[in-house]
Amino acid sequence: MTDPTPPVPFGDTPDTRCIFYRRVCDLPARLDPPELGRITVRADHIAALVMPSSLAHAVHTDLRHCHRHNAVSALGPVLAHPRSGRWTFLIRPDLPDDTALFTELFRLHIALTHPGTTLPLPSPTDRGAHFRRWIHLPHNPFRPSGHTVLDSLRTCTARTGWLRTPTPGPRP
Template sequence: MDHIAFGDSPISRCQFYRRVCDLPANIDPPHLGRIIMTAEHVWALMLPAHLGQAVKIRMQHQGSDIGPILSHPRSNRWTYLIRPDIPDDVLLFAEMFRLNVSVVRTGGTVALPSPVDQGEQFRRWIEPPRCTFRPSGLVVVDAIRACSEHCRPVRRKDAHA
C-alpha cells in the first residue's frame, strides 16, 4: 500500500480505509488528495519514533497483535491506531505528556498515507491496516510505560553550559 498501484487514487484508498478497515477517512482538501481520519471509534497514540519502535518490538515479543502503525518521517513520530478505551484521567495524560506521547481522542485528526504523498517523506505505513483490528489503547499505554525508561534518547551535554 506504500507504493502507488495501478488505479490507486485518493478516492479508492479512502474507500479501502472505510470499507475494509472501518477507519473514518475523508479526503481533505479534495484538490490536494490528502486523507485524514477524524477520531471517533478509532483513537490514536502519537509518540517519538524511537519509542514507537521499542513498543512495537515489546508488543510482538509478548504475543500482542499490533494493528495499524504509521510513520511521519519528517517529524520522526509514529502513530498507533487504537481502540478508544483510555480513561479520561488527568494523571495518565500528564504521564503521557511527559513522555512526549499525544492521545488523539474523539474529534482529533490523524493524517493517513495517501497515494498522492510525495514518496515516503510525509506519511507511510509501518504496519498497514488490513482489517478492522486495533489494539487496546491501554495495552499500548502499558507497553509505552515499560519501554519509556529504556528508550530515552541520549542527550548531549551543551558545550557552553
C-alpha cells in the first residue's frame, strides 16, 4: 500500500529528498533542523486534512476508485503517521475558514491546517515504520481541491455511519 521511496538522483539523502520535493512536487521543503535531517514544509500554498487512519483509508479508497472512471485522478499526496494513527491529505488551500466546517471536521476528529502551519514530510533519516511514510507519493505538483477530498469524506462517513454510534456518557 505504501509507495516506494521517491526516485532521487545521486542517492537518497535529506538534501536530495528536499530537492525532489521542491523541483518535482512543488513543495517548498526544507531541513529543520539540518543536523537531524527532518524535512518540513509550511502550509502556505498548500493545506492539509489530518484524520484518523481508519477513516482516511476509506477516503483514500474512495478517491482512488470513484475518479478513475472519469480518467481524472483526484488522489494527491497522502502520508501516514503510524505512531499517532493518522493520515495527512495534502490539498489545495481552497476550503473556507468557516465555523460550520470546523465543527463538522472536529466531530470527526479531523484537523484542517491553517496557513503557516509546519507539516513534517517523510525523510530518509526517519527510522523504521513508526515514523512518517508515504501512502500516495507525490510525483508532480498536483494536489486535489479540498472540496474534492471533503466530498469524498462526506460520502464515506454517510456510507459507513462513521461516529454514529453513541459514545458512552458519564456513569451514574
